[in-house]
Amino acid sequence: MNFLFSSLGKKIQVAITGVLLSTFLVFHLMNNLVLFTGPDNFNKMVSVLESIKPIIRIMEFGLLVIIVTHVINAIYLTVSNKKSASNRYTGSSETSSLNSRIMIISGTTILLFFIIHLRYIWYTYQVHLFAENETYYDVLLRDELGYLGHTPTAIFYIIAILFIASHLKHGIQSALKTFGFTEDSKWKVLYSGSVLFWGLIPLAFILIVISIQLGIIN
C-alpha cells in the first residue's frame, strides 16, 4: 500500500490512468466518427447507449475516478519535481518557468474544454434539453455558444484538442520511461510509433469539427 503513495507508485498511477484515458478517447472518437455516416446512424447509436444507461453511469463514474487520480498525482509529481530541482541547482530557471507557464496555459485550456464540453453537449443530452423535433445529431450542430456549429466554439475546440495532442505526446514519452524503456533504439521505435496515437486521434477529432463548420457534416 505504501508503494502506491511513493514517488514511483504515483508515476505508475499517472501512467496507468493515462493509458485508460487514452482508451476512452479511442472509443469516444469511434462513436463520433459515426457522424460522417449521417444523422440516422448517429441518433441510433446514441439511443442504444441511452438504453443501457445504468452501465454507462458506472463507466462514467469510473472515468471520473480515473481523471481525478490522474490529475491529483500529476500535480503532486510536478510540484515535488519542481521543489527538488530548485533545491539542486539554480540554472536554467528561464526554461523551467517557460515550461511551467506552458503547462499552466495548456492545463487550464484542457480543464475549460472539459467544463464547456460537459456543460453544453453532455448536459443537454442528459437532461434532454431539446427543441421540438430536435435530435442528438442536431444538438451537436447547433450554431450557439457551446455547440459545434458555432464558429468561436469550434475554434476553441481545435485549440483545446491541439493542447490535448501535445499533452498526449509528452505523456506517452513519460509513460514509456516509467515502464522501464530507456532512450535506446527500442525506445526510439516505440516513440516514433506513438505518433500514430497522439497525432492521428486528435487530427480525426479536429476533422470532425472542421467538417461540421464546412457543412460536410450537416
Ligand code: HEM
Ligand atoms: C469533435 C469532437 C468531439 C465531439 C463531437 C464529442 C461529442 C460528445 C458527445 C455527443 C458526448 C455526450 C455523450 C452522451 O452523453 O451520450 C460527449 C461526452 C463526453 N466527451 Fe466528447 N466529443 C468530442 C471531443 C472530446 C474530447 C477531445 C474529449 C476528451 C479529451 C471528450 C471527452 C468527453 C467526455 C469525458 C464526455 C462525458 C463522458 C461520456 O458520456 O462519454 N470529448 N462528447
